[in-house]
Amino acid sequence: MEETDPMSGKKTPLRWGIIGAGDVVRKRGAEAVRDGSSDAELTSIASRRRMQAMAVAEEFDIPRVLDVEDLMDFPDIDVIYVASPSSTHAEYVGRILDLGKHVLCEKPMAMSGTQAASLAGYARESGAILAVAYYRRAYPLVHEIKKQLQAGTLGPIISAKFLHGYRYEPQKGDSGSWRLNPEIGIGGPLADVGSHRIDLSLFFFGDPQSVSCHMTRGRLKPREVEDSALATMQYSDGTLVSVHVTHEPNLPFDTLEIVGQNGRIYVPDLEKGEAVLTTSSGETKLHGDPAKNRLSPLIEDFCLKVRKGGEPLCTGEEGAKTTKIVETAYRAAHEGHTISLDF
Numbered sequence: 001m002e003e004t005d006p007m008s009g010k011k012t013p014l015r016w017g018i019i020g021a022g023d024v025v026r027k028r029g030a031e032a033v034r035d036g037s038s039d040a041e042l043t044s045i046a047s048r049r050r051m052q053a054m055a056v057a058e059e060f061d062i063p064r065v066l067d068v069e070d071l072m073d074f075p076d077i078d079v080i081y082v083a084s085p086s087s088t089h090a091e092y093v094g095r096i097l098d099l100g101k102h103v104l105c106e107k108p109m110a111m112s113g114t115q116a117a118s119l120a121g122y123a124r125e126s127g128a129i130l131a132v133a134y135y136r137r138a139y140p141l142v143h144e145i146k147k148q149l150q151a152g153t154l155g156p157i158i159s160a161k162f163l164h165g166y167r168y169e170p171q172k173g174d175s176g177s178w179r180l181n182p183e184i185g186i187g188g189p190l191a192d193v194g195s196h197r198i199d200l201s202l203f204f205f206g207d208p209q210s211v212s213c214h215m216t217r218g219r220l221k222p223r224e225v226e227d228s229a230l231a232t233m234q235y236s237d238g239t240l241v242s243v244h245v246t247h248e249p250n251l252p253f254d255t256l257e258i259v260g261q262n263g264r265i266y267v268p269d270l271e272k273g274e275a276v277l278t279t280s281s282g283e284t285k286l287h288g289d290p291a292k293n294r295l296s297p298l299i300e301d302f303c304l305k306v307r308k309g310g311e312p313l314c315t316g317e318e319g320a321k322t323t324k325i326v327e328t329a330y331r332a333a334h335e336g337h338t339i340s341l342d343f
Helices: 023-035 050-060 068-073 086-098 113-126 140-150 189-205 296-308 316-335
Strands: 014-019 040-046 064-066 079-082 102-105 130-132 157-165 210-216 228-234 240-246 253-260 263-267 274-279 282-287
Touching: 014 023, 014 068, 014 296, 023 040, 023 050, 023 296, 040 050, 040 068, 050 064, 064 068, 068 086, 079 086, 079 296, 086 102, 086 113, 102 296, 113 130, 113 316, 130 296, 130 316, 140 189, 140 263, 140 274, 140 282, 157 189, 189 228, 189 240, 189 253, 189 316, 210 316, 228 316
Parallel strands: 014 040, 014 079, 040 064, 079 102, 102 130, 157 240
Antiparallel strands: 157 253, 210 228, 228 240, 253 263, 263 274, 274 282
């Protein structure tokens, strides 16, 4: 897909529209689309909350504020970034694909794994690029860790442990309080931030064989979603990956430890670019600072894949797997037993 300006002969940037004007768009999404690639031009924004969309448009110099349906139908838009409430994602993604446009969608792509997989298959058949914004796949440190795993530096992997927690008690009217509404966000910390760690597990180790999960609720105050969750995925080779996420601690943490028969990688903070690799040869520091705007590399990658072809960093199929694992983990916690996964 290459278009040039008939007057200047220069390549015309991909024209992007955004659906959504909430925290994600204000904090990183609009800036990333505007500045993340020389091949992206942010032309339009839409939201059910028009006043919010107008405020974002003014802050980020977005030329057009449209109704959601009008933005999807607008002919001069090539790519749409969907960052609306989670419960609307599947509807919007399906409609955009119907119109033959490319889609970058915030997670989750749908409220169920089955629906997400159906959308991924539809995108594949249509030829449109569909990606899910699991942006940690673009972190340089994440790629350095994967390189060590692929090289066999740690030997056969025994386990991996993701730990992430922070105090989260939004007040009524807080813009992020939807995260505690299971009808909008599926669940609590497991769906919100645990999904990012589950996605990294897919990126590092592939598809798990089963998942079990334990949850607590109501330790902070009565609410509809879990305070804490501990999900454990088992792989066919015996590898165990745990994802422990919580809204309870006053002191935040975000760590990763991968243990193999021949060594260990420890990441003290996933949002920073340092890790320690320990083997029989001693300790080695691994480095790779993330981009200032975490979403920008995903925008650059997406534009490249639209132009040149190939798979985006997180395909619709991969995003659908994460949704299925999260969905199954909630069911495993409710039913009290391990559940097999079939992809």
